[in-house]
Amino acid sequence: MVSGKRGFKQPTIILILFLLLLVSVILALGIGAVPISAAETIGILGGRLPLVGRLFSKDAVYIAPSHHTIVTKLRLPRVLLAVLVGSSLAVSGATFQGLFKNPMADPYIIGVSAGAALGGTTALALSLRLRFLGIGAVPLFAFFGALLTMGLVYNLARVGQRVPVMSLLLAGIAVGSVLQALVSLVTYFSESELQKIVFWLMGSLSGRSWDYFFLSLPYALASMLIIWMYARDLNAFLLGEEPAQHLGIDVERTKRHLLWAASMLTAVAVATSGLIGFVGLVVPHIVRLLFGPDHRILLPAAALSGGIFLVWVDTCARILLPPLELPVGLLTALIGGPFFLYLLRKRKHTLY
Amino acid sequence: MGKVHLEIEGISFSYGAEPILDQVSFTVPTGQLLGIIGPNGSGKSTLLRNISRTLKPHLGRVLLENRDITSMGSLEIARQMAVVPQENSYDFPFTVEEIVMMGRTPHLGRFQQEGPRDRKIVEEALTITNCAHLAHKAVTELSGGERQRVTIARALAQEPKILLLDEPTAHLDINHQTEILNIVRRLNRDLGLTVIMVLHDLNLASEYCDQLLLLKGGRIFKMGPPQEVITRESIAAVYGSRVLIRRHPLHGRPQITILSRNTAAAQRKREIRVHVVGGGGMAAALMGELVYAGYQVTAGVLNIGDSDWEQAKALGIPTVEAPPFSPLTEEAHAKNLRLIEQAQWVILAPIPFGEGNMKNLEALQVAAARGQRVIVIDGIPIHRRDYTGGRAFEEYQRLLAMGVAKVKEEAEIHQLLEEEVPPQ
Numbered sequence: 001m002v003s004g005k006r007g008f009k010q011p012t013i014i015l016i017l018f019l020l021l022l023v024s025v026i027l028a029l030g031i032g033a034v035p036i037s038a039a040e041t042i043g044i045l046g047g048r049l050p051l052v053g054r055l056f057s058k059d060a061v062y063i064a065p066s067h068h069t070i071v072t073k074l075r076l077p078r079v080l081l082a083v084l085v086g087s088s089l090a091v092s093g094a095t096f097q098g099l100f101k102n103p104m105a106d107p108y109i110i111g112v113s114a115g116a117a118l119g120g121t122t123a124l125a126l127s128l129r130l131r132f133l134g135i136g137a138v139p140l141f142a143f144f145g146a147l148l149t150m151g152l153v154y155n156l157a158r159v160g161q162r163v164p165v166m167s168l169l170l171a172g173i174a175v176g177s178v179l180q181a182l183v184s185l186v187t188y189f190s191e192s193e194l195q196k197i198v199f200w201l202m203g204s205l206s207g208r209s210w211d212y213f214f215l216s217l218p219y220a221l222a223s224m225l226i227i228w229m230y231a232r233d234l235n236a237f238l239l240g241e242e243p244a245q246h247l248g249i250d251v252e253r254t255k256r257h258l259l260w261a262a263s264m265l266t267a268v269a270v271a272t273s274g275l276i277g278f279v280g281l282v283v284p285h286i287v288r289l290l291f292g293p294d295h296r297i298l299l300p301a302a303a304l305s306g307g308i309f310l311v312w313v314d315t316c317a318r319i320l321l322p323p324l325e326l327p328v329g330l331l332t333a334l335i336g337g338p339f340f341l342y343l344l345r346k347r348k349h350t351l352y
Numbered sequence: 353m354g355k356v357h358l359e360i361e362g363i364s365f366s367y368g369a370e371p372i373l374d375q376v377s378f379t380v381p382t383g384q385l386l387g388i389i390g391p392n393g394s395g396k397s398t399l400l401r402n403i404s405r406t407l408k409p410h411l412g413r414v415l416l417e418n419r420d421i422t423s424m425g426s427l428e429i430a431r432q433m434a435v436v437p438q439e440n441s442y443d444f445p446f447t448v449e450e451i452v453m454m455g456r457t458p459h460l461g462r463f464q465q466e467g468p469r470d471r472k473i474v475e476e477a478l479t480i481t482n483c484a485h486l487a488h489k490a491v492t493e494l495s496g497g498e499r500q501r502v503t504i505a506r507a508l509a510q511e512p513k514i515l516l517l518d519e520p521t522a523h524l525d526i527n528h529q530t531e532i533l534n535i536v537r538r539l540n541r542d543l544g545l546t547v548i549m550v551l552h553d554l555n556l557a558s559e560y561c562d563q564l565l566l567l568k569g570g571r572i573f574k575m576g577p578p579q580e581v582i583t584r585e586s587i588a589a590v591y592g593s594r595v596l597i598r599r600h601p602l603h604g605r606p607q608i609t610i611l612s613r614n615t616a617a618a619q620r621k622r623e624i625r626v627h628v629v630g631g632g633g634m635a636a637a638l639m640g641e642l643v644y645a646g647y648q649v650t651a652g653v654l655n656i657g658d659s660d661w662e663q664a665k666a667l668g669i670p671t672v673e674a675p676p677f678s679p680l681t682e683e684a685h686a687k688n689l690r691l692i693e694q695a696q697w698v699i700l701a702p703i704p705f706g707e708g709n710m711k712n713l714e715a716l717q718v719a720a721a722r723g724q725r726v727i728v729i730d731g732i733p734i735h736r737r738d739y740t741g742g743r744a745f746e747e748y749q750r751l752l753a754m755g756v757a758k759v760k761e762e763a764e765i766h767q768l769l770e771e772e773v774p775p776q
Contacts, residue, residue, distance in 0.1 A: 232457060
């Protein structure tokens with residue numbers, strides 16, 4: 001794939017990945033303490049679709065009413081949130097890697113995650129009961145913690161009209177470590193909430209309602225759309241900022257838009273599900289290894305693959321040690337790490 | 353040619369308080385191949401980056417076809433001017449074709465797919481830069497020379513009218529250097545591109561450029577065709593090095609050979625003056641060696657047009673000359689004696705003697721009689737270079753009898769001279 005023409009054309013890749021995602025969602029909906037067949041799941045979902053809903057006749061498959069509730073009220077919001085978070089992290093990671101021309105970059109590289117962590121931890125430690133549009137204090141605090149951090153880092157890194165990538169990285173690391181220390185401090189002084197805090201920091205999708213999904217969706221979609229618009233510019237960024245400028249790209253504006261959009265994706269992901277590591281680092285890599293570095297394929301493919309990946313890892317988190325739920329953030333690293341290493345060994349000649 | 357393509361009007365630029373460019377003004381006609389040369393830190397790359405609008409001049413402006421480039425959009429500039437940077441970071445495994453296709457960016461709308469015309473332009477760019485066979489290779493797998501060609505192809509895909517190159521031959525071996533510059537020349541001559549390139553190598557700059565701009569400390573020291581810019585005086589003034597300038601035997605452009613070795617030993621040798629009596633090409637190599645070693649060298653009497661005379665001119669050493677194929681005049685002889693008097697050593701090359709240059713032999717006798725140190729190179733027996741019917745033979749024997757040093761080979765001269773070099 002690296003030498004020679006790429007094996008597949010863009011639409012084929014995207015279509016295949018989309019079908020894989022669809023199958024993953026349907027299968028994942030059936031897996032759990034109460035097993036539900038794929039046919040039933042399709043019947044339940046199809047019957048709720050507008051226009052074509054009538055085609056899924058109620059007589060074709062018997063559907064237990066309890067199954068209906070389990071799928072639509074419990075599992076579907078969680079599975080769709082997994083798709084959304086997985087996609088957001090993967091696209092955010094791919095964007096940061098492109099912007100920084102650095103394969104080690106991930107959604108958390110400029111300290112946005114530490115800001116979210118501090119927000120979430122503070123809300124937990126204070127046991128805030130605040131609610132807004134069906135969303136609790138923890139995700140709200142995490143979300144704004146993330147965006148405030150982004151604003152802080154961006155302004156610290158700015159030199160006149162420009163935001164050099166290097167100072168962005170350094171400012172991000174500095175701000176990140178300070179915030180991380182504050183997270184530890186808050187954790188240290190909140191003995192009663194310790195377990196909650198630790199579990200939240202590990203990342204989980206457990207018990208997330210539809211509200212989480214619907215509130216996150218517009219932010220995530222808008223951010224992804226913005227990043228997708230800059231796909232060709234991101235390719236040029238890989239040549240370096242000056243060459244990108246010589247190709248007629250307004251480098252600083254593009255960088256600003258991409259930074260904010262990618263940080264927004266990170267904020268959405270962290271606010272709804274805590275710190276889920278590895279997806280944003282590894283999924284873009286895997287996609288790049290498979291389909292090449294062109295962001296016009298990389299970005300949509302990463303979005304779909306990130307979704308597929310997190311749906312399955314979260315399913316594993318649900319069922320591996322019943323009735324216990326494992327933190328999904330632990331599993332992403334446990335599963336993703338070895339798989340990534342396997343790919344690297346297989347294609348030793350190109351690291352990224 | 354003739355129409356002004358690019359006009360640089362009084363550009364000044366500084367990084368912080370340190371001025372890099374100071375009131376630089378020049379014009380570039382359409383279709384010119386301009387080379388920017390100068391020592392490290394003279395502002396070459398900074399000047400190029402001001403022209404490409406990567407940097408904004410603090411004073412002055414750049415006019416592209418009479419329009420101030422600060423009033424133009426970056427897309428508009430990218431369609432007229434392409435830049436080949438010094439280093440290319442190709443870290444991601446794009447294919448060569450994909451990289452070159454990126455050159456089409458300024459011509460494509462945000463969601464517009466590349467069409468057949470874009471593909472054709474990319475194909476042509478690959479062909480003219482000898483990259484067609486690399487099209488499907490990953491850029492990460494290319495050699496330095498191949499990468500540079502791919503970058504030029506990418507610049508060409510922009511369909512520019514002006515091509516800016518920042519030291520396109522840096523880090524390349526001599527073979528790849530000429531390959532890159534031949535491509536650049538082809539783009540200039542065949543496609544009519546106006547080319548401005550920064551070059552480090554003065555000989556390559558002299559060979560390939562129509563016009564050279566020599567920078568010194570952020571100011572234009574000299575601008576003109578290579579013959580006017582690459583001179584011993586300007587190189588000494590700008591680089592502080594002593595050079596030998598000769599016309600290249602094949603293309604006739606001035607070529608430089610560095611003379612001064614700035615070692616301590618060479619510094620000490622500078623205090624010693626050596627006069628060489630030559631002619632007929634017998635002293636050319638010796639004079640070069642002595643100058644290279646650091647000695648102050650003078651020469652005489654040499655006939656104009658003689659190859660020893662050409663060498664002396666190229667070395668820029670004080671020389672007593674006489675018209676071609678004429679006997680030495682009394683005046684030349686007197687001048688020769690004066691130079692000899694000022695020298696610590698006088699060397700006689702194994703030159704043929706005819707009636708015309710017997711005075712040279714006489715001058716050496718005068719020196720020997722005065723007690724000056726004279727070295728005679730006796731590699732070729734005198735009877736084989738005596739064209740005076742025995743007179744030269746006789747005078748030569750008289751000279752030898754005056755207690756001069758006789759050596760067979762030039763190498764021995766260096767040993768003799770070393771004894772005179774002051775200790776550390």
